[in-house]
Amino acid sequence: MTINDVAARAGVAPSTVSRALSEPGRGNPATRERIRAIARELNYVPNSQAQALSSGRTGTIALLVSDVTNPFYFGIIRGTQQMSKAAGLAEVLIDTEDSPDLEGDMLRKMRRSLDGAILASSRLSERALIRLAGEIPLVTINRNVRGLPSVVIDSPDGIAQAVEHLVSLGHRDIVYVSGPETSWSNQARWHAMRKAAAKHGLEFRRVGPFARGRSSGTAAADAVLNSGATACVVFNDLLAIGLLTRLAERGVAVPGRLSVVGCDDIFGADFCHPPLTTLSGPAEQAGRAAVSLLLGRLGDPRAPAARRAVLLPTHLTVRESTGPA
Amino acid sequence: MTINDVAARAGVAPSTVSRALSEPGRGNPATRERIRAIARELNYVPNSQAQALSSGRTGTIALLVSDVTNPFYFGIIRGTQQMSKAAGLAEVLIDTEDSPDLEGDMLRKMRRSLDGAILASSRLSERALIRLAGEIPLVTINRNVRGLPSVVIDSPDGIAQAVEHLVSLGHRDIVYVSGPETSWSNQARWHAMRKAAAKHGLEFRRVGPFARGRSSGTAAADAVLNSGATACVVFNDLLAIGLLTRLAERGVAVPGRLSVVGCDDIFGADFCHPPLTTLSGPAEQAGRAAVSLLLGRLGDPRAPAARRAVLLPTHLTVRESTGPA
DNA sequence: CTGAAAGCGCTAACAG
DNA sequence: CTGTTAGCGCTTTCAG
Numbered sequence: 001m002t003i004n005d006v007a008a009r010a011g012v013a014p015s016t017v018s019r020a021l022s023e024p025g026r027g028n029p030a031t032r033e034r035i036r037a038i039a040r041e042l043n044y045v046p047n048s049q050a051q052a053l054s055s056g057r058t059g060t061i062a063l064l065v066s067d068v069t070n071p072f073y074f075g076i077i078r079g080t081q082q083m084s085k086a087a088g089l090a091e092v093l094i095d096t097e098d099s100p101d102l103e104g105d106m107l108r109k110m111r112r113s114l115d116g117a118i119l120a121s122s123r124l125s126e127r128a129l130i131r132l133a134g135e136i137p138l139v140t141i142n143r144n145v146r147g148l149p150s151v152v153i154d155s156p157d158g159i160a161q162a163v164e165h166l167v168s169l170g171h172r173d174i175v176y177v178s179g180p181e182t183s184w185s186n187q188a189r190w191h192a193m194r195k196a197a198a199k200h201g202l203e204f205r206r207v208g209p210f211a212r213g214r215s216s217g218t219a220a221a222d223a224v225l226n227s228g229a230t231a232c233v234v235f236n237d238l239l240a241i242g243l244l245t246r247l248a249e250r251g252v253a254v255p256g257r258l259s260v261v262g263c264d265d266i267f268g269a270d271f272c273h274p275p276l277t278t279l280s281g282p283a284e285q286a287g288r289a290a291v292s293l294l295l296g297r298l299g300d301p302r303a304p305a306a307r308r309a310v311l312l313p314t315h316l317t318v319r320e321s322t323g324p325a
Numbered sequence: 326m327t328i329n330d331v332a333a334r335a336g337v338a339p340s341t342v343s344r345a346l347s348e349p350g351r352g353n354p355a356t357r358e359r360i361r362a363i364a365r366e367l368n369y370v371p372n373s374q375a376q377a378l379s380s381g382r383t384g385t386i387a388l389l390v391s392d393v394t395n396p397f398y399f400g401i402i403r404g405t406q407q408m409s410k411a412a413g414l415a416e417v418l419i420d421t422e423d424s425p426d427l428e429g430d431m432l433r434k435m436r437r438s439l440d441g442a443i444l445a446s447s448r449l450s451e452r453a454l455i456r457l458a459g460e461i462p463l464v465t466i467n468r469n470v471r472g473l474p475s476v477v478i479d480s481p482d483g484i485a486q487a488v489e490h491l492v493s494l495g496h497r498d499i500v501y502v503s504g505p506e507t508s509w510s511n512q513a514r515w516h517a518m519r520k521a522a523a524k525h526g527l528e529f530r531r532v533g534p535f536a537r538g539r540s541s542g543t544a545a546a547d548a549v550l551n552s553g554a555t556a557c558v559v560f561n562d563l564l565a566i567g568l569l570t571r572l573a574e575r576g577v578a579v580p581g582r583l584s585v586v587g588c589d590d591i592f593g594a595d596f597c598h599p600p601l602t603t604l605s606g607p608a609e610q611a612g613r614a615a616v617s618l619l620l621g622r623l624g625d626p627r628a629p630a631a632r633r634a635v636l637l638p639t640h641l642t643v644r645e646s647t648g649p650a
Numbered sequence: 651c652t653g654a655a656a657g658c659g660c661t662a663a664c665a666g
Numbered sequence: 667c668t669g670t671t672a673g674c675g676c677t678t679t680c681a682g
Contacts, residue, residue, distance in 0.1 A: 002659055013669045018661060028667060047437050049377040050659035053674045058374070068402055068418070071592065074394040081393070081420055090435075093393070093418040095406055110415075112372050241596055267396065271566055273598035327675055338653045343677055353651060375675035378658045 001044050010038050021046065052113070060090040061294060062110060062117040063287075066098045071267040072236065072283075076120050076141060079287020087295055089115070100124050104132070111136045116294045119143065123182065137297040139290045143184045144309065149293040151310040153281035155185060155263060156192030158314030162233055162261045162279060163196035165316055170325035171231040171259060177220050177243070178208030179235030186235050189263065193233060205229065210239060217242015225252065230325045231259035237266040237278055244272055244321065255323030265317055275319035282312050326369050335363050346371065373415075377438070385415040386619060387435060387442040388612075391423045396592040397561065397608075401445050401466060404612020412620055414440070425449050429457070436461045441619045443612075444468065448507065462622040464615045468509045469634065474618040476635040478606035480510065480588060481517030483639030487558055487586045487604060488521035490641055495650035496556040496584060502545050502568070503533030504560030511560050514588065518558060530554065535564060542567015550577065555650045556584035562591045562603055569597055569646065580648030590642055600644035607637050 003021075007014040012035065019027045020035035052058040063080050065073045077093065084091040094110075096103040100123040107117060116137035122129060129145050132138060140150040166174055176193040179186040190206065197204040207223040210216040212235070221243040224232045234240035240262030247254055254260055254274055262269060262278035269276040289310045296308075328346075332339040337360065344352045345360035377383040388405050390398045402418065409416040419435075421428040425448040432442060441462035447454060454470050457463060465475040491499055501518040504511040515531065522529040532548040535541040537560070546568045549557045559565035565587030572579055579585055579599055587594060590605035614635045621633075 003661095004659080014659090015661075015670080016668055019668085022661085026667085031667085045434055045437065047378070047659050049374045049383065049438060050674090051661075052374040053372070053378055053676090054659075054661040056661095056674080068406070069396075069399040069592070071394075071396070077393055090417070092415070109370055112370065113374060245596055267394070268593045268596065271570055271593065271597045273596070328677095329675080339675090340654080340677075341652055344652085347677085351651085356651085372675055375658090376677075378660090379675075379677040381658080381677095 001042060003044070003046070006035065006039050006042055006044050009042065010035050058113050058115050059088070060092060060114055061291070062092045062094050062107075062114050063120060064094045064096050064103060064106065064117060064122070065120045066096050066123060068093060068095045070238065072238070072264050073120060074267055075283025076287040076290075079284035079289075080118060080291050081287075082284070083288040083291035087291065089291075096123065098123060100128070104128055107132055107136065115298055118290045118294060120290075121183070121185070137294060139293045139297070141286055141290050149297065149308050151286050151289045151293065151312065153283070153286055153312045153314055155189050155279055155281070155314055156195075158263070158279035158281070158316060159189055159192035159233065160196045160199075161314075161316040162277075163193070163200065163202075165277075165318065165322065166231045166233075166259060166261065167200050167202075169231075169259065169323060172202060172325070173229045174202060174205075174231045174233065175224055175227050175229035176204070176206040176208075177210065177224060177232050177234040177239065178206050179210060179212050179239065181209050183212070183235075185263075189233075189235060208235070210235070212236060212238060214238050214242035214245075217244070218246045221246035221250070221252075224258065225250070229258070231261070231322070233261045233263075235263060237262040237264045237269045237276060240276055240278070240321075241268060241272050244274070244276070248273070254321055259322040259325075261316075261322060270319065274321045277319045277322040278317055279314045280317045281314040286310075286312055326367060328369070328371070331360065331364050331367055331369050334367065335360050383438050383440050384413070385417060385439055386616070387417045387419050387432075387439050388445060389419045389421050389428060389431065389442060389447070390445045391421050391448060393418060393420045395563065397563070397589050398445060399592055400608020401612040401615075404609035404614075405443060405616050406612075407609070408613040408616035412616065414616075421448065423448060425453070429453060432457055432461065440623055443615045443619060445615075446508070446510070462619060464618045464622070466611055466615050474622065474633050476611050476614040476618065476637065478608070478611055478637045478639055480514050480604055480606070480639055481520075483588070483604035483606070483641060484514055484517035484558065485521045485524075486639075486641040487602075488518070488525065488527075490602075490643065490647065491556045491558075491584060491586065492525050492527075494556075494584065494648060497527060497650070498554045499527060499530075499556045499558065500549055500552050500554035501529070501531040501533075502535065502549060502557050502559040502564065503531050504535060504537050504564065506534050508537070508560075510588075514558075514560060533560070535560070537561060537563060539563050539567035539570075542569070543571045546571035546575070546577075549583065550575070554583070556586070556647070558586045558588075560588060562587040562589045562594045562601060565601055565603070565646075566593060566597050569599070569601070573598070579646050584647040584650075586641075586647060595644065599646045602644045602647040603642055604639045605642045606639040611635075611637055 007017045020032040120141040194204045265278045265280035332342045345357040445466040519529045587603035590603045594601040
C-alpha cells in the first residue's frame with residue numbers, strides 16, 4: 001500500500017497524491033477530496049521514513065530527561081506530549097541517565113531523525129549546547145543558555161516566598177540543603193536563598209552538596225540536624241522526602257523540632273509524612289511552552305534562534321512539614 | 326556526510342562500505358577495518374531513515390503504556406530501556422491515555438516505523454490484539470492473549486501470600502477493593518482473592534469497581550469502612566494510597582481499625598503514611614524479558630509466534646499498614 | 651570479495 | 667493545476 005497504489009486507483013500521478021495528502025491549501029479541492037477518500041478507503045498510511053528521507057522533515061521531536069522515572073518530569077512529559085500531539089509531531093522520550101556524554105551522543109546520533117529536541121535539565125556544558133544547537137534545533141527547560149530558547153520555572157521567586165514563610169513562623173536559622181553543584185537549578189535556588197536571607201538579615205548557610213536521589217536524604221538529614229538550624233529549604237522534593245524518612249527514623253519531630261521545605265511538588269509530596277510544604281510550578285505548562293518554542297524554530301530553520309526565554313512563576317504550597325520555630 | 330563520502334575517501338564502492346559497517350562477519354577484515362576507521366574519522370553517522378527505507382528494519386521498538394506518569398510503569402520502563410539499549414535498538418515511549426482506540430491507531434500508524442512493540446497493560450480487545458499482531462510483532466506485559474508472547478507478573482500468587490498474612494494476623498473479614506473491570510490484572514487479582522478466601526474458609530467480598538487513580542481512594546475508603554471488614558486488599562497502590570489519605574481524614578486508625586494491602590509496590594508505597602504493605606514484583610525484569618521476547622520474534626519474523634509466556638514471581642512486602650485484627 | 655545497478659516510498663523542482 | 671523526472675541515503679541482488 002504505497003502512494004503509487006493510491007495514485008493508480010485515482011488515475012493521477014503520485015505527486016498529485018502527495019500534494020493532496022500533505023499540502024493543505026494547494027491543488028484542486030475536488031480532486032484532493034477524491035484522492036483523500038480513496039486513500040482512506042485503501043487504508044493508506046504514509047511511510048514516515050520515506051517522507052523523512054525525501055523531505056528532510058521527520059515529524060519527530062525528542063524530549064531528553066536525565067531519568068524517566070524521576071517524578072519531577074511527570075508534568076513536563078505530560079505537557080510536551082500534549083502539545084506535540086496537538087501539533088501532529090511524534091515525541092520520543094530519551095533517558096540520558098544523568099550523563100552529559102550520553103546526552104551528547106544521543107543527540108548527535110539522532111540528529112538526522114529528529115526535527116528538534118527539548119532538553120529538560122541538560123547536563124551538558126554551555127559550550128556543548130551551543131555547538132549542538134547549530135546542528136539541530138534545541139530548546140532547554142530549566143537551563144538558561146545564551147542564544148537558546150528556553151523555558152524556566154522561576155524557583156528563585158518561590159524560594160523568596162519560602163523564606164518569607166519560614167521567617168514569619170519565627171525561624172531565624174535556616175539552612176539550604178544543596179543538590180549537585182552541577183545542577184543549574186541548584187545554583188539558581190542557592191543564589192535565591194542567599195538573597196532572601198540577606199533581605200531578612202539572616203546568615204546564609206548551606207549543607208551539602210548531596211546527590212539528588214532519595215537515598216541521599218539520610219546524610220542530608222544528619223547534616224541539617226548537626227547544623228542546629230530550626231528550618232531547612234531542600235534542593236528538591238526527592239531529597240526532602242528522603243530527609244523526612246531519616247528524620248522519622250531518628251525520632252525528630254517535623255515540624256516541631258525542624259521545619260522542612262522542598263522544591264518541585266512532585267508526586268508523593270502531598271502524601272509523604274508529614275505532607276511536604278514545597279514550591280509548586282506549572283510543569284505541564286512548561287512542557288507545552290517548550291514545544292511551542294521548538295515549533296517556532298522548526299517553521300523557519302534559518303531563523304535567528306528567536307532567543308525567547310519563557311519564565312514561569314512558582315508559588316509556595318504550604319502543607320504540614322513547616323510550623324513555628 | 327553520507328556513505329558515498331566514506332566510499333570515495335576509502336576508494337571503494339558504497340556497497341562495500343555498507344557491508345563493512347553493518348555486516349559483522351562478511352568481507353575482507355582488513356578493508357573492513359580500514360573503512361571503519363575512515364568512517365569514524367569522518368564522524369559518519371548512518372541515516373536511519375534511509376537504512377529503514379531500504380532494508381525494512383527500523384531499529385526501533387515502542388513501549389506502549391496507558392499513562393507515562395503512572396509510577397507503576399517505572400520499573401517496566403527502566404527494564405525495557407535497559408534491554409533495548411543493550412540490543413542497539415531505539416525505544417519510543419507511547420502514552421495511550423487509557424484509550425483502546427488511541428492505542429490501536431497509534432500502533433497502526435507507527436507500524437511501518439517500528440520493528441515491534443511491547444504493550445504494557447493493553448486495553449485492546451483480544452480480537453484486536455490478535456489482528457494487530459499479524460501486522461507487527463507484539464509482546465504483552467500483564468496480559469495473556471492466546472498466541473502472543475507475554476510476560477506476566479504473577480500477582481495471584483502474591484495475593485495468596487497477602488491473604489495468608491492477614492489471616493495469620495487474625496483477620497476473618499477481608500474485602501477486595503476492585504479496580505476497573507476492564508483491567509486484566511484486576512480480574513486476575515480478584516479471582517486469586519476468591520480462591521484464597523475459599524482456601525481459608527472465608528467469605529469472599531468485594532467493593533467497587535473503582536477507577537485506578539488516587540482520587541478514587543475517597544470513595545473506596547468509604548465503601549470499605551461501610552463493609553465492616555477489618556482488612557482490605559486493594560487493586561493497586563495508587564488506589565491504596567488514595568484510600569489511606571481518606572482514612573486519615575476520617576480519623577480511622579491504620580492498621581488499628583483497618584489493615585490495608587496494596588499491589589505493585591510503586592514509588593511512594595514506602596513513604597506514604599503509614600508505609601504500605603504491598604505486593605512487590607520484578608518490574609525491571611519484566612521489562613527486560615519483554616524486550617527479549619520481542620527480539621526473538623524480530624530475528625525471524627516468519628517464526629510461528631513462539632508462544633512463550635514468561636511468568637514472574639511476586640512477594641509480599643510487609644510494612645506498617647497491616648496489623649492484628 | 652567487491653563493484654555496478656536497481657530500487658525502498660516519497661517529495662520537490664520543473665515543465666506543460 | 668497536474669504530470670514527469672530526479673533524487674534523498676542506504677541496502678541488496680547480481681555479476682564479475
